[in-house]
Amino acid sequence: MTLLALVGIVITPLVILGLATLLTWVERRLLGVWQNRCGPNRVGPGGVLQAAADGIKILFKEDWTPPFADKGVFVLAPAIGMMTVLLSFAVIPLTFSSSIAAGLNVGLLFVLAMMGLGVYAVVLAGWASNSKFALLGGMRAAAQMISYEVFMGLALMGVVMMTGSFSLRDIVMAQSGLWFVLPQCVGFVVFLLAGIAETHRLPFDLPEGENELGAGFHTEYSGMKFGMFFIAEYAGIVLVSALITTLYLGGWQGPILPAPIWFTLKTTVLIGFFILLRAALPRPRYDQLMALGWKILLPLSLLNIVVTGAVLLLHTAG
Incomplete structure (x- = not known):
């Protein structure tokens, strides 16, 4: 090394x-x-x-652990949330060779795997708290995050089919002539919505719905353990924005300005969009959130795969 x-x-x-x-x-x-x-x-x-x-x-602040909680799991849960997000950044390329594992040929799968492990943080936090509100928030988070990970993975299949690689660096290089946000506009919208749900940000913050759950899965947390959940959430916003930049907006590519500046500008605009979305849209009901995923995003992502495959076959045959 x-x-x-x-x-x-x-x-x-x-x-x-x-x-x-x-x-x-x-x-x-x-x-x-x-x-x-x-x-x-x-x-x-x-x-x-x-x-x-x-x-x-x-x-x-007092870092209090409730006496009725499963102490080992209670302490471990926020650490899992933090670690999975930080590990995901290892394969995000700011430039051609700037990431820690820039040449990893399964970089996209690695990120999806880390996001999948992130579900354990909120589920274990809700269960270990031994609180009804926290447990309900954890169950909501599990259903929401696992469901939207399905749509996120399917949305990315079009990008992988067009690139022929799971390497994030190869995906950026394949966009040298045309950013994938245009030919993969449907996949882009599905991935964006799934990213909002995956980070459980407003309007998809149902695991933390204060109207019915108090604070949701982290109701019983205090001090730095409470802070770790929110640091992981904001780091997740940066991660999803960087992924969208890499997968759909050409990554570091752009005229005149240096590569890292282009990557930073695109990611910053997306972060601003995530933040302002919080002030613009109301929170839907939980059943509406799940219906959006399974009844709308799933058919759209499958249709995107079929159309992308047909176009690539026609292009190859021609």
Whole structure:
């Protein structure tokens, strides 16, 4: 293993954690602009140090474990959520050779596997809390995340068919002439909606519905364990945005500007979209969320695979 790879292994998690923490401030500022109010503006210039203040505050809060909880699993659950998100960034290519595992030929499968393991975090958190509200939130999260992972995987099949590879670097290189967001527009929409549900962000934050579940699967959590769930959520927003950039928006490719800047700009715009979506749409009922997936997104993703396969066969025959 080269020295550069070792540095990347150390630096990447620190950068992602810093971005996730900063996003808590960015979200509140953007929502304030969207809703015609101030947002955080007292701590530091423009309130930029509010995220640091929140981090310091949560470190000093009592890290309490309920006596009725399964203590080992209760502590392990937020760590699983954090680890799966951070590991996924190992294969995301900022440039042709910038990721820790840029040449991994199953990079896309690796990311999907890590997202699948992330389900255990919320399920185990709900079960280990030994609380009815937390358990219901965990069950909701399991059904939602596992269901939408199906649609996410099927949406990506069109990209894989057009590229002929599961390597994220190869997928970006295959978009040198045309970004996949155009020929795979249906897959792009399905993947975007599945990404929102996978990170359980508004309007698809049913596992945390405060109207009926209190705080959902993390009701019994406090202190830094509580904070780890939210850091993982914001890191998940960055991950899904980076994946959409890689799979559908040409990754690092673009004119004039350096490759990392193009990747950062595209990802930042998508993160802003995720945040402003929170202020724009109401939360649906849980049955409406599941019906959207199984009755609309599933047929659309299957249709996308059939049409993509037919077009590729015609192109090959011609």
